[in-house]
Amino acid sequence: MIYLDNSSSTFQKPFCVKHSIKKTLNKYAANPGRSGHKLSLLAGEKVLEARMTLANHFGLKDFTNVIFTASCTEALNLALQGSVQPHGHIIATIYEHNSVLRTLEYLKKTYHITYTLVTPNANGIITPDRILSAKQPNTYLVVVNHTSNVTGHTQPIHEIGAVCHEHNLLFLVDTAQSGGHERLNMEKDHISMLAVAGHKGFHSIQCGALLIQDCKIKPLKYGGTGTNSISLTQPTDYPEGLESGTDSIVNIIALATGVKFVERKWNDIHQKITNLTQYTLTHLSKIPNCIVYSTNANSGVISFCIKGYTSTEIASYLNQKHIAVRSGLHCAPKIHEYLGTTKNGLVRVSLSYFTHKTDLMYLIHCLKTLSKKTLLFQKN
Numbered sequence: 217m218i219y220l221d222n223s224s225s226t227f228q229k230p231f232c233v234k235h236s237i238k239k240t241l242n243k244y245a246a247n248p249g250r251s252g253h254k255l256s257l258l259a260g261e262k263v264l265e266a267r268m269t270l271a272n273h274f275g276l277k278d279f280t281n282v283i284f285t286a287s288c289t290e291a292l293n294l295a296l297q298g299s300v301q302p303h304g305h306i307i308a309t310i311y312e313h314n315s316v317l318r319t320l321e322y323l324k325k326t327y328h329i330t331y332t333l334v335t336p337n338a339n340g341i342i343t344p345d346r347i348l349s350a351k352q353p354n355t356y357l358v359v360v361n362h363t364s365n366v367t368g369h370t371q372p373i374h375e376i377g378a379v380c381h382e383h384n385l386l387f388l389v390d391t392a393q394s395g396g397h398e399r400l401n402m403e404k405d406h407i408s409m410l411a412v413a414g415h416k417g418f419h420s421i422q423c424g425a426l427l428i429q430d431c432k433i434k435p436l437k438y439g440g441t442g443t444n445s446i447s448l449t450q451p452t453d454y455p456e457g458l459e460s461g462t463d464s465i466v467n468i469i470a471l472a473t474g475v476k477f478v479e480r481k482w483n484d485i486h487q488k489i490t491n492l493t494q495y496t497l498t499h500l501s502k503i504p505n506c507i508v509y510s511t512n513a514n515s516g517v518i519s520f521c522i523k524g525y526t527s528t529e530i531a532s533y534l535n536q537k538h539i540a541v542r543s544g545l546h547c548a549p550k551i552h553e554y555l556g557t558t559k560n561g562l563v564r565v566s567l568s569y570f571t572h573k574t575d576l577m578y579l580i581h582c583l584k585t586l587s588k589k590t591l592l593f594q595k596n
């Protein structure tokens with residue numbers, strides 16, 4: 217199978233990630249931070265090293281503010297629910313994933329917040345002035361999806377962060393798609409909370425993290441911190457106050473290994489993704505009836521449709537040709553409303569460091585053949 221669904225989860229994992237999983241199971245799989253014996257302490261040390269790796273990668277000074285989560289969705293929920301200010305106002309963008317949008321709806325019903333979804337300019341960019349013009353007297357938080365999982369557009373986080381800092385607004389960045397592809401520095405970019413997905417651009421397994429700078433938020437879960445057992449009150453210190461339950465040590469160490477892999481290969485990854493994305497964009501645009509919605513050659517996210525077919529029909533056809541892509545709305549309904557692609561959805565081809573040019577040559581060949589046929593599937 218040719219795997220071009222890396223924005224969902226990367227499939228091919230580097231040897232170092234696979235090796236770290238095996239090594240953790242064989243050597244460190246005790247319960248970190250619960251007991252005083254050597255193995256528990258060793259496990260705790262490894263989790264601490266992982267926190268340092270993530271903090272260092274994202275320019276966060278205090279590694280105790282790295283909170284491991286099950287997924288990026290959980291990290292975003294923790295950030296949004298944990299920082300809620302009842303009756304306050306949140307600015308987000310039409311690029312947001314449902315992990316943000318549905319949480320905003322929940323906060324609206326439960327805490328009576330209101331929110332504004334900012335639209336991009338003609339180049340797909342959310343400019344700082346667009347954020348500012350949505351500001352209200354009770355605005356307390358700005359949420360931005362760094363790289364869209366639908367179009368691949370990447371937002372100017374540094375500039376938006378500067379505006380948030382100037383106006384004393386919390387700033388939450390969703391790096392699910394940009395992690396491993398674009399570098400951010402929480403301190404320099406004035407990011408208050410940064411949500412990470414381990415299983416996408418970091419080539420690790422299903423795991424996430426929320427990194428927090430200069431703000432205190434409430435937990436999503438209670439108990440199971442392994443500290444101060446006599447107390448019935450949740451600790452407020454980080455990370456334990458926000459990280460209830462036994463840490464998933466295998467996933468956490470694998471995530472840190474993925475981050476180190478990406479750091480070692482940074483230039484190669486960047487070069488390869490840019491070349492392959494550019495190749496795909498160029499060749500897709502030459503296919504008759506194919507409309508391409510992506511322009512960012514650095515993202516590895518390419519969405520398109522072919523007139524006369526739904527995105528699901530195209531994805532099914534490619535599946536028969538042993539090519540894995542994703543179709544539909546990609547859990548981001550508002551950008552589809554904006555683009556007018558809600559009815560048929562879009563086909564998304566997403567690349568990774570392990571994608572080969574020949575995979576994409578074959579994809580283009582298959583799509584050319586499809587675009588020539590007027591009706592592939594019998595429609596009722």
Ligand SMILES: Cc1ncc(COP(=O)(O)O)c(C=O)c1O
Nearest residue numbers: 287288289313315365390392413
């Ligand atoms: C932009 C964006 N945000 C959040 C998520 C949720 O990530 P996870 O699957 O780790 O929960 C995704 C997943 O595809 C995403 O693309």
